[in-house]
Each structure stands twice: as structure tokens, then as C-alpha cells.
Amino acid sequence: MISSQEAIKLIESSAAKSEIIxxxxxxxxxxxxxxKILADRDYPPFNRATMDGFALRxxxxxxxxxxxxxxxxxxxxxxxxxxxxxxxxxxxGAPVPSGFDLVIKVEDSVDQGxxxxxxxxxxxxxxxxxxANIAIQGEDLKTGEEILLEGTEINxxxxxxxxxxxxxxxxxxxLPKVRIISTGNEIVGIEEIPKPWQIRDxxxxxxxxxxxxxxxxxxxxxxxxxxxxLLENAVQQGLDSDILILSGGVSMGNLDLVPKVLQSKGVxxxxxxxxxxxxxxxxxxxxxxxxxxxxxxxxxxxxxxFRIFVESYIRKFLCLPTESPLLLPFLGERxxxxxxxxxxxxxxxxxxxxxxxxxxxxxxxxxRAGIFSDGLAVQFSDKEKIQDGELLEFYPWN
Amino acid sequence: MISSQEAIKLIESSAAKSEIIxxxxxxxxxxxxxxKILADRDYPPFNRATMDGFALRxxxxxxxxxxxxxxxxxxxxxxxxxxxxxxxxxxxGAPVPSGFDLVIKVEDSVDQGxxxxxxxxxxxxxxxxxxANIAIQGEDLKTGEEILLEGTEINxxxxxxxxxxxxxxxxxxxLPKVRIISTGNEIVGIEEIPKPWQIRDxxxxxxxxxxxxxxxxxxxxxxxxxxxxLLENAVQQGLDSDILILSGGVSMGNLDLVPKVLQSKGVxxxxxxxxxxxxxxxxxxxxxxxxxxxxxxxxxxxxxxFRIFVESYIRKFLCLPTESPLLLPFLGERxxxxxxxxxxxxxxxxxxxxxxxxxxxxxxxxxRAGIFSDGLAVQFSDKEKIQDGELLEFYPWN
Numbered sequence: 001m002i003s004s005q006e007a008i009k010l011i012e013s014s015a016a017k018s019e020i021i022x023x024x025x026x027x028x029x030x031x032x033x034x035x036k037i038l039a040d041r042d043y044p045p046f047n048r049a050t051m052d053g054f055a056l057r058x059x060x061x062x063x064x065x066x067x068x069x070x071x072x073x074x075x076x077x078x079x080x081x082x083x084x085x086x087x088x089x090x091x092x093g094a095p096v097p098s099g100f101d102l103v104i105k106v107e108d109s110v111d112q113g114x115x116x117x118x119x120x121x122x123x124x125x126x127x128x129x130x131x132a133n134i135a136i137q138g139e140d141l142k143t144g145e146e147i148l149l150e151g152t153e154i155n156x157x158x159x160x161x162x163x164x165x166x167x168x169x170x171x172x173x174x175l176p177k178v179r180i181i182s183t184g185n186e187i188v189g190i191e192e193i194p195k196p197w198q199i200r201d202x203x204x205x206x207x208x209x210x211x212x213x214x215x216x217x218x219x220x221x222x223x224x225x226x227x228x229x230l231l232e233n234a235v236q237q238g239l240d241s242d243i244l245i246l247s248g249g250v251s252m253g254n255l256d257l258v259p260k261v262l263q264s265k266g267v268x269x270x271x272x273x274x275x276x277x278x279x280x281x282x283x284x285x286x287x288x289x290x291x292x293x294x295x296x297x298x299x300x301x302x303x304x305x306f307r308i309f310v311e312s313y314i315r316k317f318l319c320l321p322t323e324s325p326l327l328l329p330f331l332g333e334r335x336x337x338x339x340x341x342x343x344x345x346x347x348x349x350x351x352x353x354x355x356x357x358x359x360x361x362x363x364x365x366x367x368r369a370g371i372f373s374d375g376l377a378v379q380f381s382d383k384e385k386i387q388d389g390e391l392l393e394f395y396p397w398n
Numbered sequence: 399m400i401s402s403q404e405a406i407k408l409i410e411s412s413a414a415k416s417e418i419i420x421x422x423x424x425x426x427x428x429x430x431x432x433x434k435i436l437a438d439r440d441y442p443p444f445n446r447a448t449m450d451g452f453a454l455r456x457x458x459x460x461x462x463x464x465x466x467x468x469x470x471x472x473x474x475x476x477x478x479x480x481x482x483x484x485x486x487x488x489x490x491g492a493p494v495p496s497g498f499d500l501v502i503k504v505e506d507s508v509d510q511g512x513x514x515x516x517x518x519x520x521x522x523x524x525x526x527x528x529x530a531n532i533a534i535q536g537e538d539l540k541t542g543e544e545i546l547l548e549g550t551e552i553n554x555x556x557x558x559x560x561x562x563x564x565x566x567x568x569x570x571x572x573l574p575k576v577r578i579i580s581t582g583n584e585i586v587g588i589e590e591i592p593k594p595w596q597i598r599d600x601x602x603x604x605x606x607x608x609x610x611x612x613x614x615x616x617x618x619x620x621x622x623x624x625x626x627x628l629l630e631n632a633v634q635q636g637l638d639s640d641i642l643i644l645s646g647g648v649s650m651g652n653l654d655l656v657p658k659v660l661q662s663k664g665v666x667x668x669x670x671x672x673x674x675x676x677x678x679x680x681x682x683x684x685x686x687x688x689x690x691x692x693x694x695x696x697x698x699x700x701x702x703x704f705r706i707f708v709e710s711y712i713r714k715f716l717c718l719p720t721e722s723p724l725l726l727p728f729l730g731e732r733x734x735x736x737x738x739x740x741x742x743x744x745x746x747x748x749x750x751x752x753x754x755x756x757x758x759x760x761x762x763x764x765x766r767a768g769i770f771s772d773g774l775a776v777q778f779s780d781k782e783k784i785q786d787g788e789l790l791e792f793y794p795w796n
Contacts, residue, residue, distance in 0.1 A: 025588065029607040043765050046595050050763060052649065075695075076583025076623070078595040092649055093584055093695065095595040140764045147766065155795060156607040157743075157768030160697050163600035164765045168589045185474025186491055190423065191566045197444050197476040197493040205561035209427040209554040225474070251450060251490055297473075297491060299558050326752040345555075353789050354724040365448060366538045367441050367562045368545065370555030391751050397553060398796055 003381065004341050007274045007284070008312045008322075014270055015316035016242065016289035018173040028170045029159045030215055032318045035171040037148035037162070042138035046078075046095035051105040051133045054121060056087040058102040058130045061123075068118040073097070087121065096134055103133035151319040173318040176242035178211060180204050180221045181234050183248040183258060184297055187223055202367070203247035203295070203302045210306045213398060214314055231261045239265060239290055242317065245310060248297030251281040258294045259283055267292045275381055277340040278364030279305040291317075300361070300369035304343045307376060307395055325378070325393040331355040334379060334386040341381045345373035346394065356394055373397070401779065402739050405672045405682070406710045406720075412668055413714035414640065414687035416571040423566050427557045428613055430571040430716045435546035438563050440536035444476075444493035449503040449531045452519060454485040456500040456528040459521075466516040471495070485519065494532055501531035549717040571716040574640035576609060578602050578619045579632050581646040581656060582695055585621055600765070601645035601693070601700045608704045611796060612712055629659045637663060637688055640715065643708060646695030649679040656692045657681050665690045673779055675738040676762030677703040689715075698759070698767035702741045705774060705793055723776070723791040729753040732777060732784040739779045743771035744792065754792055771795070 002010070020034040049055065056067060067087040073079060075093030081100070090096065090103060104123045112120035127133070141147055147165075152158060154172070162170055187201045188194045204221045211218060219241060224230045226249065238244040249258035250272070259272060267285040272294075274282050278301040283294030291313055295305045315323060331349065336342055345359040356377050361369040375396035379386055386392065400408070418432040447453065454465060465485040471477060473491030479498070488494065488501060502521045510518035525531070539545055545563075550556060552570070560568055585599045586592045602619045609616060617639060622628045624647065636642040647656035648670070657670060665683040670692075672680050676699040681692030689711055693703045713721060729749065734740055743757040754775050759767040773794035777784055784790065 025603070026606065029603075029610055044763065045592070045597065048763065050761065074583060074624070076585070076596060078593075093582065135760065135763050139760055140766055148769075155769070156604055156701055157698075157766075157771065159607040160600040160604040160701070161765050161769055163588045163603035164598050164697070166588050166591075166598055184491065185472060187474070190561045190564050192564075194443070194564075195476075198474060199443065200562050200564055202558040202561035205423070205427075206554055206558040208424065209557040212427055226472070299562070300555075303554055303558070324748055326746060327748055327750075328752060348724060350722055350725055352725075354726060362533065362538055363448070365442065365446065365533050367559050368538055368555075371546075371553070371559055373555065 001273045001275045002271055004274055004276045004308060007271055007309060010270050011284060011309055011312045012316045012322065014286050015291070015313050017319065018176060018242075018317050020171050021174045022169050022171050025159070025162055025168050025170050028154050028162070028172050029156070031154050032173040032320055033148055033152045033154055033158070033170065034150050034173050034319065036146060036150060037165065037167070039141040039143055039145045039147055040165050041143050043141040043164070044135045044137055044139065047137050048135040049090045049092055049094050049096055049103045049133065050135050051103055052092050053090060053103050053105040053133065054087050054109055054123070055090040055096050055100040055103050057100055058128055058132070061102065061128045063122065063124060066112050066120050066122050068115070068120055070118055101130045101134070102128060104128070105133060151321065153320060175214065175216050176314065176317055178216055178218045178243045178245065179238040179241040180207050180218050181238055181244070181246045182221070182223045183226065183231065183246055185225045187248070189223065202299050203297065206299060206302050207245055207247070207306060210303070210310070214318070216314075226257060228257055228261065231257055232265065235261055235265050239267075239287060242290060243310070243313065244290065244292045245295065245306075246293065247295045247302050250283045250294040250296055262292055262294065275340050276304075277338060277342045279343070280340065282309060284309065298364040299367055300345075300364040303370055304364075304376060307397070308343065323395075325395050327391045328394045329353065329355050329389050330377065330386055330392045331357045331388065333388055334358060335384060336379055339381050342379040343376045344379065345370045346375060346377040347372060348374045356392060399671045399673045400669055402672055402674050402706060405669055405707060408668050409682060409707055409710045410714045410720065412684050413689070413711050415717065416574060416640075416715050418569050419572045420567050420569050423557070423560055423568050426552050426560070426568045426570050427554070429552050430718055431546060431550045431552055431556070431568065432548050432571050432717065433569040434544060434548060435560070435563065435565070437539040437541055437543045437545055439541050441539040441562070442533045442535055442537065445535050446533040447488045447490055447492050447494055447501045447531065448533050449501055450490050451488060451501050451503040451531065452485050452507055452521070453488040453494050453498040453501050455498055456526055456530070459500065459526045461520065461522060464510050464518050464520050466513070466518055468516055499528045499532070500526060502526070503531060549719065551718060573612065573614050574712065574715055576614055576616045576641045576643065577636040577639040578605050578616050579636055579642070579644045580619070580621045581624065581629065581644060583623045585646070587621065600697050601695065604697060604700050605643055605645070605704060608701070608708070612716070614712075624655060626655055626659065629655055630663065633659050633663050637665075637685060640688060641708070641711065642688065642690045643693065643704075644691065645693045645700050648681045648692040648694055660690055660692065673738050674702075675736060675740045677741070678738065680707060682707065696762040697765055698762040701768055702774060705795070706741065721793070723793050725789045726792045727751065727753050727787050728775065728784055728790045729755045729786065731786055732756060733782060734777055737779050740777040741774045742777065743768045744773060744775040745770060746772045754790060
């Protein structure tokens with residue numbers, strides 16, 4: 001049996017790469033950029049006043065000097081200085097006229113009345129160096145400068161930046177087409193009244209919710225019993241996708257048909273079983289560029305295997321970098337007896353610092369297992385006991 | 399001027415409460431639950447085998463004893479024991495028949511051939527206590543037990559739980575209707591070529607992206623120059639919403655019309671200016687149950703004010719609990735000279751533990767300010783210097 005790290009490496013090295021598509025900017029937030037982005041002009045595009053106040057020359061400034069001014073300049077306007085113009089009133093966001101290199105904020109000005117039809121002002125400030133209260137043209141970005149690379153996730157600041165740069169169309173990773181199959185004779189639809197020995201299909205809901213983080217809506221969700229020909233049909237149809245995710249039917253029982261059916265449909269097994277708990281029976285294979293995951297049937301196992309394995313695939317497919325889990329201290333102790341790497345649900349709690357605390361459960365079949373958890377912490381296979389305060393790897397759900 | 403904590407308290411105490419709506423379960427992931435949820439039956443609903451193996455009685459077990467068995471039981475099936483039946487083959491997920499209280503996994507069984515037409519088996523295991531390898535009926539939840547309260551965010555595990563409980567319809571908080579107005583004569587659309595002293599409208603994109611975290615799509619986005627009658631019209635139309643968000647036009651410049659126009663339209667000011675950087679000129683008011691935010695015009699100020707103030711409102715509106723920021727160590731030192739609380743962009747970096755590192759910027763007008771940041775860290779007003787390793791409050795973007 002392989003370790004979870006080995007499994008993730010196999011997943012990443014098998015992964016297909018999504019196509020590049022061009023979309024209107026407003027559809028790209030949260031997606032993955034697939035082109036290099038250069039600055040279309042300098043940013044700021046002009047010497048911008050960062051305060052409401054007065055623009056003037058820093059050279060020859062004196063607190064005693066009285067300045068005349070007539071004109072005022074607002075954001076969205078521009079003018080050139082006139083011969084002999086000593087100062088102007090200027091508003092935040094306006095371009096400082098060429099020839100001036102200092103803005104003094106209005107709070108530091110002292111009105112001196114009017115003389116010869118011109119307003120008079122002096123200034124009580126020591127902040128008079130060249131370019132004080134001015135954002136200098138090009139100080140953030142120069143025309144042509146490379147600012148974003150392929151494989152960048154379009155977060156809010158990047159989305160805003162792309163708007164500033166006028167990128168009304170943007171090239172992104174096309175989302176994968178995902179199909180879901182829930183297997184098991186014991187599974188009924190959520191609108192049905194189950195017989196005492198039946199349970200409702202919750203796993204397709206878990207998977208749907210976990211896909212939502214990437215903006216993916218599943219193409220189809222089907223439910224099939226443990227019947228070889230029905231399962232073959234479902235898999236055949238399911239293989240019209242980039243990622244097919246099954247739940248149930250991968251453990252040792254003699255009705256666990258999923259691996260057999262997948263192989264009969266030409267899906268090549270890459271691994272079956274990983275040294276983890278929960279989720280040990282997890283199956284992964286590829287058919288050409290199509291990935292297939294066989295997740296175990298327990299609700300919490302599905303959530304763990306998706307978070308650790310399916311997400312690794314999705315990230316690689318979308319050209320995102322490999323995830324690096326956080327490292328946070330654990331509150332309390334935790335023992336385990338097996339030789340498996342355990343992924344267990346934890347909450348973030350604010351003590352002297354932010355710590356992880358365990359969400360106690362009755363195992364991977366407990367339908368409450370992850371409900372108030374913020375993510376998963378890891379106890380590696382060879383770690384018999386976690387000490388209070390020890391640092392653990394943490395995978396947040398979101 | 400009030401502090402950011404005071405501002406958040408005022409926002410929360412002013413907030414209207416969203417309506418309750420009933421939606422199909424599949425539309426509820428990530429939303430806020432607005433009903434109490436009870437277990438519809440016991441969970442597990444039966445004594446469930448958690449391993450593939452053999453079911454038998456724990457009483458009288460012995461490693462030497464040879465057991466006869468004939469029948470096998472799969473998940474999704476049920477039967478009663480026959481007179482004298484000693485053991486059955488059982489698969490993971492199947493209901494353990496009444497009368498048996500032990501499951502021994504198949505790996506611990508030793509085949510003993512066939513005798514008198516019945517298969518024979520014995521067991522090499524010490525795990526033979528009553529209910530070993532069985533999830534007991536009701537051990538996770540009892541019928542009628544309260545499991546979820548109003549105001550719970552429907553994360554993946556809860557979504558899955560609601561499916562298990564057969565909640566095909568669920569009551570959630572209706573999302574707010576949000577309208578956005580970008581103001582400023584210097585602002586042009588993203589598809590336009592700006593004149594040298596103009597900039598493109600990036601703020602409405604920031605706000606759109608930040609709303610996406612809550613699944614909110616803005617009802618309308620309009621752009622208006624600094625013209626009192628145009629702005630009055632836009633505000634009049636914008637007030638047909640739960641939350642109206644403006645950017646620009648709230649600082650001291652004499653064209654900063656937003657507060658005046660809002661008040662003329664009957665929006666009552668609750669605060670104007672908060673002791674923070676960036677975002678000091680932020681304005682907040684209410685008209686009946688409608689909230690109005692006037693955010694400053696700089697791109698990074700918009701992102702900070704939304705994350706700290708608008709999100710506080712949205713959370714309260716949706717009946718989510720007040721956010722508690724994480725507390726994480728800061729790598730490096732940081733000084734400030736002003737008496738403001740500073741929110742600055744940081745990245746999570748994995749060192750011996752996960753630490754915050756500062757994203758250096760040229761201030762709130764820098765269009766690159768937040769681009770590779772994971773969230774905001776806080777340097778409180780009275781804190782002149784942050785020491786290396788000091789714990790800071792951290793607000794992740796997501």
C-alpha cells in the first residue's frame with residue numbers, strides 16, 4: 001500500500017491539463033489565469049495627488065512664504081500651469097500638473113485672505129520633500145512590466161487589477177466536466193423514505209458541495225445499485241467527462257464491483273488503497289485524459305478523499321500550484337494504534353494563539369463527523385502520539 | 399472619530415435581518431440555515447457492520463471453536479436469523495441481524511472447509527467484545543435529537559447530513575439584494591481607453607468578487623461622475639436594495655458629494671470616518687432596513703472596508719455569528735507613525751509554523767496592493783511597533 005504523499009504525487013503526475021478559454025472578465029473571479037499579463041500603461045498613469053490640498057513646488061518652500069492661487073483641479077480633470085502660477089488647489093486623485101512636485105494637505109494650510117483678486121495661503125508643515133503626498137507615475141507598475149503569470153488564481157485584488165488594466169476578456173482554465181455516480185444497493189434518493197436497512201444518498205451531495213469551491217457544477221449525478229450491468233452502463237456514460245467520481249463499491253466485499261467494472265471499461269488503475277484513515281480503499285485510475293476516482297462509501301471518507309486526492313487532481317488540472325497545508329498547534333493529545341496516516345476533523349479555536357482542536361466522532365460512518373469542523377488535521381502513519389502544542393498540518397475545507 | 403471595533407458594533411446593531419426562504423437542498427450549500435434540524439430516525443438506523451467479515455455472538459466466543467455458516471448478507475439487504483444459525487458472512491454497511499453482536503473481519507477468519515453441506519470457519523482474533531466492528535443503532539444520533547441550530551453555515555458536512563436526513567427542502571437566509579455605484583469624474587469603463595488623467599473602474603469589480611464569497615450577485619452596477627443630479631438619481635434607484643455600496647466621493651474634497659446626496663435621500667448617517675488606514679473616510683448609514691456604505695475610492699481601501707465593515711453587515715444580516723479573526727505570528731517587524739489602526743495585506747507562509755508576512759505596497763492607491771495576499775493583518779492604533787513573532791489578528795480573504 002502506498003502513502004498519501006505517494007498517492008498525491010501519482011495523481012499530479014497523471015493529471016491532464018485543462019483547456020484555455022477566453023471569458024468576459026466578470027466571469028473570471030475565482031478562476032485560474034492562463035495568460036501572462038503586462039501593464040498597458042504606467043500605474044499610476046500620472047503623478048496623482050493622494051490628499052486634498054494644494055500643489056506647488058518643493059524647491060524654495062518656506063513656512064513663512066505666502067502663496068497666491070486661483071485655480072482648482074479635481075480628479076478626472078487636467079490642465080497645464082500658467083506662467084508664474086505658484087500653487088493650485090488640488091483634490092485627491094487629480095493629476096499634479098507638470099512643474100509641481102509637492103502636495104500639502106488642506107489641514108496644514110492657513111488661509112491668508114485675498115490680495116489683488118488672488119487667494120492667499122501659507123502652510124504649517126514639515127512634510128515638504130519632493131513628491132510628498134504624490135503617487136508618482138509608474139511607481140506601482142511601468143508600461144509593459146510583467147505583473148501576473150499563468151497559473152495565478154484570480155482573487156479579488158487580481159480581479160480588480162485586471163479591470164484597472166482594461167482586460168475585458170481574459171484567458172482562464174476551463175473547468176473540468178465532472179460526473180458523479182453513487183453506488184450501493186443500500187442507497188436511496190433523499191426524497192424517499194428508506195427501509196430500516198437503507199440509507200439516503202448523501203455522498204453525491206458532499207461531492208457537489210466540495211466541487212462548488214472551484215465553481216464546478218457537476219454535469220450529472222446518478223445512483224446505481226450493486227448490479228454489474230447497470231454499473232457498466234453508468235460508467236460508460238460517466239466516462240464522457242474530465243473527472244468521474246464514484247462513491248462506494250471499492251472495499252473488499254464481494255459486491256465491491258467498482259474496480260472490476262472500471263478496468264473492464266478501459267480505465268487503467270493507478271492505485272487502489274492508500275495507507276490512510278479514513279479512506280483506505282480509495283481507487284484512482286486514468287483512461288487517456290480522463291480521471292476516475294472510486295471513493296469509499298462512508299460519508300466522512302468521501303469528504304476526506306475528495307479534499308486530499310480529488311482536489312489535488314483538480315488543482316493540477318487547472319494549473320494551480322500544489323497545495324501547501326498550514327502548520328498550526330494542536331490543543332490536547334491524540335493517540336492512534338494503527339500504521340495509517342489519519343485525517344481527522346478539527347476546528348480553529350482562538351486561545352493565546354489560533355489552535356486546532358479535535359472534533360470527536362464515532363468514526364468515518366458518523367454522519368455528524370465533520371459538521372462543525374473547519375478542516376482536517378493530519379497524524380502521520382509513524383506518529384503514535386501527538387503531544388499538546390505540537391504543530392500539525394491543517395487542510396481547511398475552504 | 400470612532401475605532402474599527404466601535405464601527406463594527408454599530409454596523410451589527412443597525413443590521414436588518416434577512417427573510418427566511420425555502421429552497422431545494424441542492425441550492426443550499428454555503429448558505430445559512432434558518433431552521434432547527436432534528437434527526438428523523440436513529441443514526442445509524444440499524445446496527446451496521448463496519449467491516450467485511452462474519453457476524454456472530456460475542457458470548458461463548460473461542461478461537462478454537464469452529465463455526466458453520468451458510469448465508470451472506472449485503473448492504474441494502476436484511477434478514478432474520480434462523481433457529482441455530484451460528485454465523486453469517488456479512489459485508490460492510492449491512493445490518494447486523496438481531497441476536498448477533500459481533501463482526502469479525504474477513505482477514506481474521508480461517509477457512510475450515512465444508513462439513514455436512516455447511517461452510518466452516520474459525521477466527522484468529524482478540525477483538526471479540528460485544529459490538530466490535532459494529533456501528534450501533536443511534537450511536538451518532540437518536541430520533542428527534544436536535545442536531546443543527548438556526549444560523550449555522552451549511553458547509554459540506556452539514557449539506558451531506560441534511561441529505562442523509564432527507565431534507566429535500568431547507569429553510570435558509572435569503573441573500574441580500576445588493577446594488578453598486580462607482581462614483582468619480584476620473585472613472586471610465588474597463589472597455590474604454592482612458593485619457594492620461596483617467597482611470598478605469600476597478601472598484602465595482604472588487605465588490606462583485608467580494609460578494610461572490612457569500613454567493614451574492616449584484617443586482618446592478620452603475621458608474622456616475624461627480625454630478626449631484628446624476629448621483630441623486632443613481633442613489634434613488636440604488637435604494638431599492640438591502641445593501642447599497644458606493645465607492646469614491648466620501649473624503650474631504652469639495653466634490654465629495656456622496657454623504658450629502660445620501661442624507662438628502664433620507665439615509666441616516668451612523669458613522670462617517672473611522673480611525674483606520676486605509677479606509678478612514680468610510681461612511682455608513684441606514685434608511686429603514688436598507689444599509690448604505692460609502693467606501694473610499696482607492697482600490698485597496700475598497701477591499702479593506704468591504705472585508706471589515708460590509709462583511710460584518712452581511713454576516714449579521716444572514717444571521718451568521720460575529721467573525722473572530724485568527725491569531726497568527728508575524729514574521730519581521732513593522733512600525734507605524736499614525737494613531738490609526740492599520741489593516742495591511744499579508745501572506746501565509748510555512749516556516750517552522752505558519753506565519754504572516756507582509757505584502758509590501760505603495761499604499762492604498764497601489765493597484766498591486768493585495769494581489770498575492772491571503773488576507774489582512776491588523777496593527778492596532780496604539781501599537782507603534784510590531785515585534786518579530788508577535789501574534790496578530792488575521793482576516794483571510796476567503
